Amino acid sequence: MERIEIENLAVQIRAARLEDAGIITRHRYPGEMGEHLAVYEDWLPTVFIGGVYLGWLAQSDGRVIGGAGLLLINWQPSRTDPHPLRGRVVNVFVEPDFRGRGVARSLMQTALAEARRLGLSTLNLGTSEQGRPLYASLGFQAAATEMWLKIKTEHGLSGDSPASNRIP
Structure with a gap:
């Protein structure tokens, strides 16, 4: 557990564990209700165990005040990047009372160091x-080279994306 001082706030950043699935789910979907929360929370242990999801939680006075995750994605090597893995930063969240104090930056720096x-x-x-x-x-830069396609399945549309055109 890393202990840091951020703007007069004692913060510990620790690795997320399987039993943190509920907290991570609430960070991903703050204030939301619905079956998608249970689906996500049930999915998390599978990616924790498989080493596909790495996560960190920030705590202050024993209370979780934020978190961040890193999904490891098996990706094809390319001309510009021969590494077969890529990372997707997910679930970056800080409780409203603690925002603007460097907690998210510390969590991101932890995720970047692991990457x-x-x-x-x-x-x-x-x-x-x-x-x-x-x-x-x-150092992140906006990219305008991605597109989304929502495919309608027997369960409805799969996934969420910013796509406005949906397949009937």
């Missing part, structure tokens, strides 16, 4: 307008 340790050379993430300045300050 470097693993030899990952490509990371991506989805962001809100609120998070964009933090990610840009860490």
Whole structure:
């Protein structure tokens, strides 16, 4: 567990564990209700055990105040990146009372250090307008080269994306 001082706030950053699945789910879907929360929480142990999801939680006075995750994605090597894994930063969340104090930056620095340790050379993430300045300050750049397609399955549309055109 890493102990740091952030703007007069004692914070410990620790590795997330299987029993943190409920907290991580709430970070991913803050304030939401619905069956998608149970689906996500049930999915988390499978990726923890498989080493596909790495996560960190920030605590202050024993209370979890934020978190971040890194999904390891098996990816094809390319001309510009021969590494077969890429990372997707997910679930970056800080409780509202603790925002703007460097907690998210510390969590991101922890995730980036682990990505470097693993030899990952490509990371991506989805962001809100609120998070964009933090990610840009860490070196992330916007990319306009991705497109989404929502495929209708017997269970309805699969996944969530910013796509506005949906297949009937």
